[in-house]
Amino acid sequence: MxxxxxxxxxxxxxxxxxxxxxxxxxxxxxxxxxxxxxxxxxxxxxxxxxxxxxxxxxxxxxxxxxxxxxxxxxxxxxxxxxxxxxxxxxxxxxxxxxxxxxxxxxxxxxxxxxxxxxxxxKGLTAFPVATAQVIVPGFPEEEDPFLLRYKLSPRELDILQLIKEGKASKQIAGILDLSVYTVETHRKNIHRKLHVQSTAELIALAHKMK
The missing domain is CATH 3.40.50.2300 (Response regulator)
Structure with a gap:
């Protein structure tokens, strides 16, 4: 066998x-x-x-x-x-x-x-019938650094990485071939999804996200 x-x-x-x-x-x-x-x-x-x-x-x-x-x-x-x-x-x-x-x-x-x-x-799958959110000890619900990255789209993750590297919106626009307006819109959405108010706060959180 x-x-x-x-x-x-x-x-x-x-x-x-x-x-x-x-x-x-x-x-x-x-x-x-x-x-x-x-x-x-x-x-x-x-x-x-x-x-x-x-x-x-x-x-x-x-x-x-x-x-x-x-x-x-x-x-x-x-x-x-x-x-x-x-x-x-x-x-x-x-x-x-x-x-x-x-x-x-x-x-x-x-x-x-x-x-x-x-x-x-045997070729079957093993997924839960229903999945609920869980509160991870040490972090409020929805704020675990690992889980936060999965609230962002692939494009938002690209932009977050460049922000983490210290790039300004104009530089990010050039690197990703986007308009500055589009980059700024993505930045606003990232701030909203991650519940941060400033770029410094965003960068600090980005360093915690795996």
């Missing part, structure tokens, strides 16, 4: 160790590697290509969403299950749209997680 090879990507070592034990308890599954961030995961895939990846959403250097997009562009049939502390509708929908196979909360029971892994291995 063919065995299913799995890589675990999570920067919380104790959780990753527990996840490995759960996977190894399944008869035909093997954990072939554990990594702690998205960049390490991409490097690992240069030498070992698994059948499935169990991945945290919020990791250092290259977060799970960004890593998954890169992985699925290289390996369109890769089965990716996000295992996250964020019970967030925007993240779940983005995971579906990019082609991930599942999105599971970290607080599910071992039997639920096993069932999700087995179902995905």
């Amino acid at each position: 063919n065995r299913t090879r799995i890589i675990i990507a999570d920067d919380h070592t104790l959780f990753a160790d527990g996840l490995e034990q759960i996977v190894q308890s399944l008869d035909t599954f093997d954990v072939i590697g554990k990594v702690t961030d998205g960049k390490m995961l991409m490097q690992k895939l240069n030498t070992d290509v698994p059948d499935m990846i169990l991945m945290d959403v919020n990791m250092p250097f290259l977060n799970g969403m960004e890593a998954a997009q890169k992985i699925l562009s290289r390996f369109p049939k890769m089965k990716i299950i996000f295992i996250s502390m964020y019970n967030n509708a925007q993240l779940t929908e983005q995971a579906k749209k990019m082609g991930a196979a599942g999105f599971i909360m970290k607080d599910v029971t071992a039997p639920v997680l096993k069932e999700a892994i087995l179902n995905v291995n």
Whole structure:
């Protein structure tokens, strides 16, 4: 019988160790590697290509969403299950749209997680029926720095990155081939979505966003 090879990507070592034990308890599954961030995961895939990846959403250097997009562009049939502390509708929908196979909360029971892994291995998906927002300890609802980036459009993220680098609206317009008016409109929308009042406040928040 063919065995299913799995890589675990999570920067919380104790959780990753527990996840490995759960996977190894399944008869035909093997954990072939554990990594702690998205960049390490991409490097690992240069030498070992698994059948499935169990991945945290919020990791250092290259977060799970960004890593998954890169992985699925290289390996369109890769089965990716996000295992996250964020019970967030925007993240779940983005995971579906990019082609991930599942999105599971970290607080599910071992039997639920096993069932999700087995179902995905059969070609099914494992997404929650309904997703609500969650308040992450230490941050007010809707203000977790990691989640804030998913309130912005790709163009707004491009502009935010250039603002973070100290570029003025005229410079941003030239770089992105936009009118200054369009850039200013995007800036206003970014301020509104992120609930900031000044450029200094925006830049400070941008440095916290992964």
